[in-house]
Amino acid sequence: MKEVTIGIDIGGTNTKIGVVDRDARILAQGKVLTATYKKAEDFVEAVHREIQSLLRDSGDVELKAIGIGAPNGNYCKGTIEHAPNLNWKGIVPLAKLFGKYYPVPVVLTNDANAAALGEMIYGGAKGMKNFIILTLGTGLGSGIVINGELVYGHTGFAGEMGHLTMEPFGRECGCGRQGCLEAYVSATGIVKTVLELFAERRDPSPLRKIPADELTSKDIAEAANNGDQIALAAFEQTAEMLATAINNAAAFCSPEAVFLFGGLAQSGDLLLDPLSRFVDENIMGYYRKSLKIIPSSLKEADAAILGASGLAWNQIK
Amino acid sequence: MKEVTIGIDIGGTNTKIGVVDRDARILAQGKVLTATYKKAEDFVEAVHREIQSLLRDSGDVELKAIGIGAPNGNYCKGTIEHAPNLNWKGIVPLAKLFGKYYPVPVVLTNDANAAALGEMIYGGAKGMKNFIILTLGTGLGSGIVINGELVYGHTGFAGEMGHLTMEPFGRECGCGRQGCLEAYVSATGIVKTVLELFAERRDPSPLRKIPADELTSKDIAEAANNGDQIALAAFEQTAEMLATAINNAAAFCSPEAVFLFGGLAQSGDLLLDPLSRFVDENIMGYYRKSLKIIPSSLKEADAAILGASGLAWNQIK
Numbered sequence: 001m002k003e004v005t006i007g008i009d010i011g012g013t014n015t016k017i018g019v020v021d022r023d024a025r026i027l028a029q030g031k032v033l034t035a036t037y038k039k040a041e042d043f044v045e046a047v048h049r050e051i052q053s054l055l056r057d058s059g060d061v062e063l064k065a066i067g068i069g070a071p072n073g074n075y076c077k078g079t080i081e082h083a084p085n086l087n088w089k090g091i092v093p094l095a096k097l098f099g100k101y102y103p104v105p106v107v108l109t110n111d112a113n114a115a116a117l118g119e120m121i122y123g124g125a126k127g128m129k130n131f132i133i134l135t136l137g138t139g140l141g142s143g144i145v146i147n148g149e150l151v152y153g154h155t156g157f158a159g160e161m162g163h164l165t166m167e168p169f170g171r172e173c174g175c176g177r178q179g180c181l182e183a184y185v186s187a188t189g190i191v192k193t194v195l196e197l198f199a200e201r202r203d204p205s206p207l208r209k210i211p212a213d214e215l216t217s218k219d220i221a222e223a224a225n226n227g228d229q230i231a232l233a234a235f236e237q238t239a240e241m242l243a244t245a246i247n248n249a250a251a252f253c254s255p256e257a258v259f260l261f262g263g264l265a266q267s268g269d270l271l272l273d274p275l276s277r278f279v280d281e282n283i284m285g286y287y288r289k290s291l292k293i294i295p296s297s298l299k300e301a302d303a304a305i306l307g308a309s310g311l312a313w314n315q316i317k
Numbered sequence: 318m319k320e321v322t323i324g325i326d327i328g329g330t331n332t333k334i335g336v337v338d339r340d341a342r343i344l345a346q347g348k349v350l351t352a353t354y355k356k357a358e359d360f361v362e363a364v365h366r367e368i369q370s371l372l373r374d375s376g377d378v379e380l381k382a383i384g385i386g387a388p389n390g391n392y393c394k395g396t397i398e399h400a401p402n403l404n405w406k407g408i409v410p411l412a413k414l415f416g417k418y419y420p421v422p423v424v425l426t427n428d429a430n431a432a433a434l435g436e437m438i439y440g441g442a443k444g445m446k447n448f449i450i451l452t453l454g455t456g457l458g459s460g461i462v463i464n465g466e467l468v469y470g471h472t473g474f475a476g477e478m479g480h481l482t483m484e485p486f487g488r489e490c491g492c493g494r495q496g497c498l499e500a501y502v503s504a505t506g507i508v509k510t511v512l513e514l515f516a517e518r519r520d521p522s523p524l525r526k527i528p529a530d531e532l533t534s535k536d537i538a539e540a541a542n543n544g545d546q547i548a549l550a551a552f553e554q555t556a557e558m559l560a561t562a563i564n565n566a567a568a569f570c571s572p573e574a575v576f577l578f579g580g581l582a583q584s585g586d587l588l589l590d591p592l593s594r595f596v597d598e599n600i601m602g603y604y605r606k607s608l609k610i611i612p613s614s615l616k617e618a619d620a621a622i623l624g625a626s627g628l629a630w631n632q633i634k
Contacts (some may be wrong), residue, residue, distance in 0.1 A: 154573035
């Protein structure tokens with residue numbers, strides 16, 4: 001009988017569910033429409049039915065643990081707390097709700113922390129004791145591993161590098177504060193940087209023909225690949241601020257590597273080249289040459305399920 | 318027979334040595350003049366002779382381990398590396414040199430990391446799994462404990478919060494970079510802030526009568542206690558920048574407490590009051606009310622020896 005874990009990735013629209021073995025093989029996967037369920041209990045029941053069906057499809061398996069990546073997931077309490085993009089308000093005891101159906105450990109955390117465990121168990125961080133993963137999507141998430149353990153902190157909510165204050169009186173952030181890293185370094189952040197550059201510079205750019213509300217980071221990457229000066233400058237500025245944050249992370253916990261994951265990270269050398277240059281120019285002597293910056297080795301399509309499943313394997317190791 | 322450790326605190330001028338029991342009692346203490354010894358081997362021999370004499374004075378004891386706090390001390394390698402204020406250049410294998418005399422574990426780290434272990438084993442951080450200590454002296458040192466373990470990182474040099482970049486094009490720092498936290502938040506940093514305020518403001522101040530080279534943080538604390546507007550503004554600015562660094566530390570590792578140690582921290586409410594206010598004003602919602610800012614409970618005079626001895630006890634726990 002093959003040992004498996006279930007990885008569940010809860011997003012505002014869809015919830016992805018996969019049955020995963022120790023070798024990162026997804027034996028079966030399915031999904032549930034998150035937004036359909038007004039009550040968390042009904043959502044959990046629907047996920048449970050889907051899990052039953054997936055386990056039947058997976059052959060002769062023994063379920064060892066369930067891992068869940070969820071917005072505002074609190075590992076210490078097994079709860080989702082005040083997630084702005086979910087129907088269920090307040091504090092939802094999600095691990096406990098799943099516990100009613102399954103007599104195995106059920107653990108949850110946010111998606112970036114899950115990504116860190118995915119990278120550690122299945123990806124490029126295998127064998128590393130100290131590393132960070134940055135997930136560059138609409139926002140900026142982070143998962144931090146120190147001494148071989150994911151950092152949850154006293155509250156269960158550690159690892160929010162997207163909310164490092166980079167500019168005390170800077171851009172408004174969704175968290176209600178100002179100047180957070182993710183207001184600059186994220187898909188939405190680089191759009192804002194381009195809008196600023198429109199004002200500051202006179203360079204013509206095809207991007208100026210796109211209404212502000214419709215401009216995306218993909219448009220910017222495409223323009224940069226065509227040599228557009230505004231778009232290239234935006235990548236430079238994004239890389240420069242991210243380099244400061246990474247060098248500060250080095251002064252904090254001296255990681256062996258920083259992994260980059262998600263949309264912006266996939267713009268490849270557009271971001272990575274200036275980033276490596278800025279990091280190297282200004283990193284403190286102690287850490288120079290010892291810190292690697294590398295793209296995540298997990299496939300975007302599988303990463304969320306693998307991360308959540310990695311969380312589960314890590315729990316029972 | 319009573320179990321003891323030796324705590325050694327190496328400073329540029331003096332090296333303090335103490336025999337410490339499990340209850341934080343310093344049974345005997347002495348010192349050696351660091352700067353006298355051109356060769357590390359001779360220094361270690363002198364410390365060894367002093368230890369022998371202190372052990373004789375301590376009664377019936379069994380030495381379990383030796384802990385050393387040293388500038389640029391690398392825990393992972395047991396070395397002092399390129400310490401600017403010591404005679405011994407390059408990389409000094411200090412733990413190995415002591416190992417020739419003693420068949421017990423010999424461990425070393427920098428003084429701020431040692432202070433963290435002192436606070437954890439003997440002080441206000443007893444029982445805490447996640448906390449930070451900031452040592453505010455000439456510079457700013459930090460020791461970070463996560464999941465109950467001191468953070469050394471991949472290089473052995475983690476926990477350098479004094480070198481967080483706060484102002485990318487800011488004040489020159491002794492590390493060769495610009496805008497580091499310790500160029501603002503330290504005894505020397507607050508002096509620079511007062512010099513800036515002299516230029517920016519017109520308020521009269523007795524501090525203006527002191528030559529820049531002679532102005533000290535003690536003068537500033539004294540003036541602030543007398544209601545001097547420049548000095549009070551300097552404490553406000555210092556607190557504001559430190560608050561940003563502490564809130565960033567919260568986003569990183571969500572500690573239960575930040576302990577303040579050293580000269581500036583002893584200016585008491587002058588720093589602590591505005592600091593708590595600025596932290597509370599701008600901390601991310603997740604961490605509000607969960608993060609305590611407290612003065613270290615270790616006595617300044619004993620802290621260095623207790624910290625180094627804490628490092629030793631921690632090693633054999």
